[in-house]
Amino acid sequence: MSAITQTITPTTHDLGAFQVRRVLPSRHRRMVGPFIFVDEFGPATLPEGPGMAVRPHPHINLATVTYLFEGAIDHRDSLGTFQTIRPGAVNLMTAGSGIVHSERSPLEMQDVGKPMFGMQTWLALPDGKEEMDAAFENVGAADLPILDDGGAKARVIMGSLWGQTAPTTCHAETIYADILLFAGGAIPVDAEADERAVMLVDGEGALDGAPLEKYMLYVIAPGANVSLSSQAGGRAMLLGGEAFASERHVWWNFVSSSKERIEQAKADWKEGRFPIVPEDPEEYIPLPENRPKTVTD
Template sequence: MSNIKLIIEERPSNIGNFMVGRLLPFREKRMVGPFSFIDHMGPICLSDHENLDVPPHPHIGLSTLTYLFEGSIMHKDSLGTEVEIKPGQVNWMTAGSGIVHSERTPSYLRDSDKMLHGLQIWVALPAALEKMAPEFYHAGEEDIPSWEENGIAFKLIAGEAFGRKSPVPVYSPLYFLELKTTSRQTVTIGADLFGESALYILEGAIESEGYTYEPKQILVAKDTKLCEFVMQENTTIYIFGGEPFPEERIIYWNFVASTRERIEEAKTMWLEQSFARVPGETDFVPLPEQGKNIKN
């Protein structure tokens, strides 16, 4: 019997002036472990008059993870952080009780052609930490645990696995791994995983129990202990998951919470503009129409 419980296909979604491929949440699988949201950005070529411009917007109850393959994003937030995100770096912002940030093409790239390609991910916080003070952490590519084994290059972007630990400050048991290979390789890693687990194919293909799976798909496992598959040559995948929470998570717009009351409180705060502001920025993303949620 196949160990694949569910296949989730990328669905197009408009985030303003930019189209992305939405992977999570999905109507049949809202979360994988604590992972509640995944967008695949690009790859897209932006011309000299096109730029990424996501004005200040709020988050609560989660950590955001931005991981780029190509391009650059300037991150600014209400803590006063101002940092350029480049490929291979990890941008980890923990919203907790509330944070506001903007994401834009850096000024030195705005008048030239450029590429943008990466993943944007939300990781829900445990209920007891939903109102923790907001934090920000940025890891350089050299800070991320990397190693090679049996012809496969591994990176532990966040969490713990294979006896290693990423420096990214996570708040529940989880893992987010990159695996790359230029040659055909068999992968057996079930004993190193825990909780719920899923695999995202960025490029190339994998084979499992007689089936071939290609890019823009998430494969959700039935049992992490049976995680074995073949990576074809020139394949890159991401394996992510962890311990699920006992409580359901509600997602409204950019807010994640374990209670509807917390969501309503955040909506009121944003309508009243009582969140802390991003220094130097005056525009903002308005609250969506009442009842609008993240589209499946």
């Protein structure tokens, strides 16, 4: 029996300068562990000019995780945070009861081409923590544990894997790792998490000998002992964690176990009741008038 129980094809959004591929949420599956939104973007080179310019927008009842392979993004939020996200570091922004943030290419990169390649994921907050206080943390690449056995080099972004534990805050049991597979190399996939999935983001790879197609999400059977391998070299992301017992709803940038809470967030954003981003107060993304692409109900 195959260790792969489900394969999810991404929905690709062409943003002109680069493409974004979304595998969660999908009509076939809403979550893998606490991961309720998974985007892969790039690789691409943004032309001279502003580059990435995601205007301020709100979130509730979730945590965003931004991880880059290449490039740089300036993060600003309504807590007053300013952080330039660099490759190999992890940005964890906990929305909780509500936060607003923007993501833009650094100003000093206006006059040059800008590489862009990475992952943007959202984690649903567990029952009892959805309305926690908003928070932000950045864990640098040097502070994240690395397993290097000669055949593969894996950075643990969140949770515990291969006997290593990342210092990144986990609100629910979470695993997240960036795995570089060298030519002829292999690495076992830990079987402890309730739910696990892998995505090949570069090069070539296989799961227990079954070839992986880039940007597809492969859900692994619970408890299955499997390994990732590559003949020519590749890169894959491993993600997952505890299975949620209660349902989560998604509408635009809002995630919650309560549809009523999402309706309140929609009204709050429309009426200007969310806080502003102090260093980015002039622009914002308005509440969508049509059905957003992230709606799951």
